[in-house]
Amino acid sequence: MIITVTLNAAIDKSLSVPNFRLGRRHRTVEQTTLPGGKGVNVARTLKTLGQPVIATGFAGGATGTRIVEALTDESILNDFVRIREESRTNTAVLDPTNGEQTEINERGPAVSGRELELFRDKLMYLARGAAIVVFAGSLPRNVDADVYAGLIKELRRLGLVVVIDTDGDPLRHAVRAEPHVVSPNVLEAEELVGHEFNDDEDRIIAVREIATLGAQEAIMTVPDGCFAQVIDEGEPRLYRVYIEPREAVATVGGGDAFLAGYIAARYGGKPPAECLRFGVACGAESVQRLGAGLIDPQKVERLVGEVDVRRLVAPAEVG
Ligand SMILES: Nc1ncnc2c1ncn2[C@@H]1O[C@H](COP(=O)(O)OP(=O)(O)OP(=O)(O)O)[C@@H](O)[C@H]1O
Ligand SMILES: [Mg+2]
Numbered sequence: 504m505i506i507t508v509t510l511n512a513a514i515d516k517s518l519s520v521p522n523f524r525l526g527r528r529h530r531t532v533e534q535t536t537l538p539g540g541k542g543v544n545v546a547r548t549l550k551t552l553g554q555p556v557i558a559t560g561f562a563g564g565a566t567g568t569r570i571v572e573a574l575t576d577e578s579i580l581n582d583f584v585r586i587r588e589e590s591r592t593n594t595a596v597l598d599p600t601n602g603e604q605t606e607i608n609e610r611g612p613a614v615s616g617r618e619l620e621l622f623r624d625k626l627m628y629l630a631r632g633a634a635i636v637v638f639a640g641s642l643p644r645n646v647d648a649d650v651y652a653g654l655i656k657e658l659r660r661l662g663l664v665v666v667i668d669t670d671g672d673p674l675r676h677a678v679r680a681e682p683h684v685v686s687p688n689v690l691e692a693e694e695l696v697g698h699e700f701n702d703d704e705d706r707i708i709a710v711r712e713i714a715t716l717g718a719q720e721a722i723m724t725v726p727d728g729c730f731a732q733v734i735d736e737g738e739p740r741l742y743r744v745y746i747e748p749r750e751a752v753a754t755v756g757g758g759d760a761f762l763a764g765y766i767a768a769r770y771g772g773k774p775p776a777e778c779l780r781f782g783v784a785c786g787a788e789s790v791q792r793l794g795a796g797l798i799d800p801q802k803v804e805r806l807v808g809e810v811d812v813r814r815l816v817a818p819a820e821v822g
Pocket of ligand 1: 537687725726727747751757761782786
């Protein structure tokens with residue numbers, strides 16, 4: 504079983520609005536409403552790929568009830584801790600005329616110490632029947648930035664594989680807790696290592712540096728694939744995985760679909776380079792759809808052949 508953790512689960516609305524202009528009134532031409540938050544998106548893709556997955560985290564108020572019911576309608580197993588405050592609704596506006604995307608994410612609910620303790624107990628219970636735990640997304644209010652770090656250490660002690668996709672301080676703490684896999688996008692990786700990347704050499708050095716900070720495997724997604732340092736035949740190896748970018752319907756959730764694809768392949772025992780290839784195909788397929796975590800597995804299979812995986816030789820150490 505794979506567990507996905509979404510501490511700040513949400514209802515995600517994706518609206519397609521042609522010629523979106525600030526300060527004007529608009530009508531949507533297409534819209535989707537789905538339970539979301541990064542861990543939930545990852546669970547949706549894993550389920551579509553036929554992997555055994557259960558989604559957990561916090562859900563509160565009427566929005567929380569809607570999240571749980573909608574997940575159940577999608578046949579995504581779930582076991583959330585109910586909290587007193589209301590879960591959030593996030594809105595993404597996609598303008599099909601120019602591909603621009605505007606996101607408005609509500610401030611999440613506050614979580615009490617008691618609620619956090621209930622969650623910890625639930626997670627440790629679920630972990631008894633699981634092999635992989637994926638932590639993805641931001642933290643709700645009143646939760647310490649090192650919460651992921653503490654949970655990662657505990658789960659590692661139990662022998663689980665731990666994957667984390669978050670940003671800012673929670674990511675900084677989490678990486679030091681030595682997760683097996685960390686998968687930031689470029690902005691998140693730049694913030695983590697503390698400088699911008701100008702070329703591919705910078706990007707390669709960055710994934711090595713993120714691994715040095717504590718992650719066993721560091722994967723940085725980019726809009727045309729990823730850079731990664733993964734453990735292959737017992738040693739760290741660098742890869743550049745490339746796919747020709749295509750016109751996207753909505754790039755929201757591309758990283759989540761990537762991560763789900765990588766994990767699904769890994770859970771299936773594929774070698775790391777093939778896991779990266781499959782992840783990139785899932786990411787590229789998902790951006791063709793409105794609604795995070797949605798993929799068509801048959802289209803993913805067709806894309807797999809278009810993904811170029813190159814092993815890289817490490818550039819000379821710098822600094
Ligand atoms: N236009 C595109 N064409 C093909 N693939 C894309 C495109 N945009 C993104 N992807 C794929 O999606 C994956 C994730 O990309 P990105 O780095 O944008 O993720 P992200 O910012 O973490 O997204 P999110 O957090 O919203 O899920 C990459 O592997 C990339 O190959
Ligand atoms: Mg992401």
